[in-house]
Amino acid sequence: MRLPIALPLCVTVALLGGCATSNNEQAGATTSIELSFLGRYESGIFDGSAAEIVAYDAKTQETFVINANSGKVDVLSMSNPAAPYKIKTLDVSADVSALTGLSLGAANSVNVHSGIMAAAIEAKPKQDMGYIAFYNINDHTFITAVKVGALPDMVTFSHDGKQVIVANEGEPNDEYTIDPEGSVSIITLPNDITTLTQSDVTQVTFRDFNNGGSRASERPDGLRIFGPNASVAQDLEPEYVTISKDNRYAFVSLQENNGIAKIDLMKKSVSTIWALGTKDYNQTGNELDVSDKDKTIQLKNWPVLGLYQPDTIASYTVSGKTYLVTANEGDSRDYKGFSEEYRVKELADELNSRLALTSPLKHEIEGKLDDSRNLGRMKFTSTLGAQDCKLTKGAPNNCTYTQLYGYGARSFSIWSGDTGEQVFDSGSDFERITAKALGEKGFNASNDSNKTDARSDDKGPEPEALTVGQIDGRTYAFIGLERVGGIMVYDITVPKKSQFIQYLTSRDFDAKVDTSAAGDLGPEGMAFVSKEDSPSGQALLIVGNEVSGTTSVYGISPSK
Numbered sequence: 001m002r003l004p005i006a007l008p009l010c011v012t013v014a015l016l017g018g019c020a021t022s023n024n025e026q027a028g029a030t031t032s033i034e035l036s037f038l039g040r041y042e043s044g045i046f047d048g049s050a051a052e053i054v055a056y057d058a059k060t061q062e063t064f065v066i067n068a069n070s071g072k073v074d075v076l077s078m079s080n081p082a083a084p085y086k087i088k089t090l091d092v093s094a095d096v097s098a099l100t101g102l103s104l105g106a107a108n109s110v111n112v113h114s115g116i117m118a119a120a121i122e123a124k125p126k127q128d129m130g131y132i133a134f135y136n137i138n139d140h141t142f143i144t145a146v147k148v149g150a151l152p153d154m155v156t157f158s159h160d161g162k163q164v165i166v167a168n169e170g171e172p173n174d175e176y177t178i179d180p181e182g183s184v185s186i187i188t189l190p191n192d193i194t195t196l197t198q199s200d201v202t203q204v205t206f207r208d209f210n211n212g213g214s215r216a217s218e219r220p221d222g223l224r225i226f227g228p229n230a231s232v233a234q235d236l237e238p239e240y241v242t243i244s245k246d247n248r249y250a251f252v253s254l255q256e257n258n259g260i261a262k263i264d265l266m267k268k269s270v271s272t273i274w275a276l277g278t279k280d281y282n283q284t285g286n287e288l289d290v291s292d293k294d295k296t297i298q299l300k301n302w303p304v305l306g307l308y309q310p311d312t313i314a315s316y317t318v319s320g321k322t323y324l325v326t327a328n329e330g331d332s333r334d335y336k337g338f339s340e341e342y343r344v345k346e347l348a349d350e351l352n353s354r355l356a357l358t359s360p361l362k363h364e365i366e367g368k369l370d371d372s373r374n375l376g377r378m379k380f381t382s383t384l385g386a387q388d389c390k391l392t393k394g395a396p397n398n399c400t401y402t403q404l405y406g407y408g409a410r411s412f413s414i415w416s417g418d419t420g421e422q423v424f425d426s427g428s429d430f431e432r433i434t435a436k437a438l439g440e441k442g443f444n445a446s447n448d449s450n451k452t453d454a455r456s457d458d459k460g461p462e463p464e465a466l467t468v469g470q471i472d473g474r475t476y477a478f479i480g481l482e483r484v485g486g487i488m489v490y491d492i493t494v495p496k497k498s499q500f501i502q503y504l505t506s507r508d509f510d511a512k513v514d515t516s517a518a519g520d521l522g523p524e525g526m527a528f529v530s531k532e533d534s535p536s537g538q539a540l541l542i543v544g545n546e547v548s549g550t551t552s553v554y555g556i557s558p559s560k
Helices: 009-016 092-100 345-350 362-364 429-442
Strands: 006-007 033-042 054-057 060-069 072-077 086-089 103-114 114-124 129-138 141-150 154-157 163-168 183-188 203-204 238-243 249-254 258-263 268-275 278-280 305-307 313-318 323-327 342-345 378-382 390-393 395-397 406-407 414-415 422-425 463-471 472-481 488-491 499-505 523-528 539-545 550-560
Touching: 006 163, 009 054, 009 086, 033 488, 033 499, 054 103, 054 323, 054 523, 060 086, 060 103, 060 114, 060 539, 072 092, 086 154, 092 103, 092 114, 092 129, 092 141, 114 141, 114 154, 114 429, 129 154, 129 163, 141 154, 141 163, 141 183, 141 422, 163 238, 163 249, 183 258, 238 268, 238 313, 249 313, 249 323, 268 406, 323 463, 342 345, 362 523, 390 406, 395 422, 429 488, 463 523, 463 539, 472 523
Parallel strands: 103 154, 305 406
Antiparallel strands: 006 499, 033 550, 054 060, 060 072, 072 086, 103 114, 114 129, 129 141, 154 163, 163 183, 183 203, 238 249, 249 258, 258 268, 278 305, 313 323, 323 414, 342 378, 390 395, 414 422, 463 472, 472 488, 488 499, 523 539, 539 550
């Protein structure tokens, strides 16, 4: 077995000239941690999403893994974290179909609490209403299911186990002729879950924020609403949910819309919606590589903006205040019936360089718009930064562009749970650190190919998976890089002074990607296990890797 590449704090100081964390203040950490690879379960299925979201149950020492390839939930024994193995598979779609008489699609998410497992299942077609299925963990028996919104993409229990919250993404069909509303379902659990009925489900919608709606004036500037002929409720696509420690609020990432919705779980309504704004890649500390054709690592500033567009979102509390942690993956709408994706070079070619070349843009990018080794390869959205134009299926028509907006921020961020204001961003850390650790061989590679630099024009390392955990009184964030692979570890105990700790990857760029020797590819979901809940007495990180189809386990120890 190939040893993982580990880039701990002390090595980072040497490589990067100090622990640069996009923050000039000292973190003041009194303890640090180190991840080490323990073992993995291999499904044997490459690039088939055979291991995605994971959830761990401490009592049974089992991990539940979404296997989107089979549309089921795999149950793994974690009694020995170094050698996890499959116990059985739960055919959640079949169980709900037997109850409802409907043909259903794949499972998308799983969560556990106090002996109960909840799984989110999409419909066929996925624009129809999906279901949440409940199981008894002790004997893996199906209990019941309730209907929720279209495309339930994430499910989680409140900390007290009294509610289950579901993010219903509501994606359109490929032709973009059917676009269901995005929504959040709140399921209030009775003391006896076998008595659960559809009346226990509250559907929280965003209809009041539609044009002409009672809360239309509350819609924040910068919230992206751009689907063809879509209302606000249709356009918003809830992606992921985290719940405040006091169980009062759920925070829901709206990835394509570049926002976060705050849901009042007591009132069962939308409290507010925040637009997350943009990242300025022309600022020092925000450098990026924008080309997959330059045949080198070229981290530099460019006068373009990035949309944060978080996927996974987590939360933690400091001095009674809630903070949100986001993995800023980025995502575009690219459908047969509508696409916003464009390359800068295509803009230069087809629109005859109509970008408004005003200072300082003219000096910095003139002559580079059609250069594939520079800005020409970068993907941007045709829905922002344009003036005096019409859009045809997302393609610009005789536009004048004053600004270019890319997808994602190639970072993780921390936000205030009270105001939605950003308090920390990791800047260009992910690309700088992976460049030092992997060199040109692996820099910005994709998760299904060893071709170097392949994702620089898109979203770089593409942070997607994320979880937080407390160890010895300090809080740590673990961020999985979906494309290049590996895990970033940060001490976030003091949000504004968050500090990089370690980068660890098991990927072998000399091995064929569709073989076991390649290691773990495409981290999609994570679960933190405290040492109190761990079978071995050591804190663990469990990771579902969708491309390699592996579920990997890492031990977490105080650093030496």
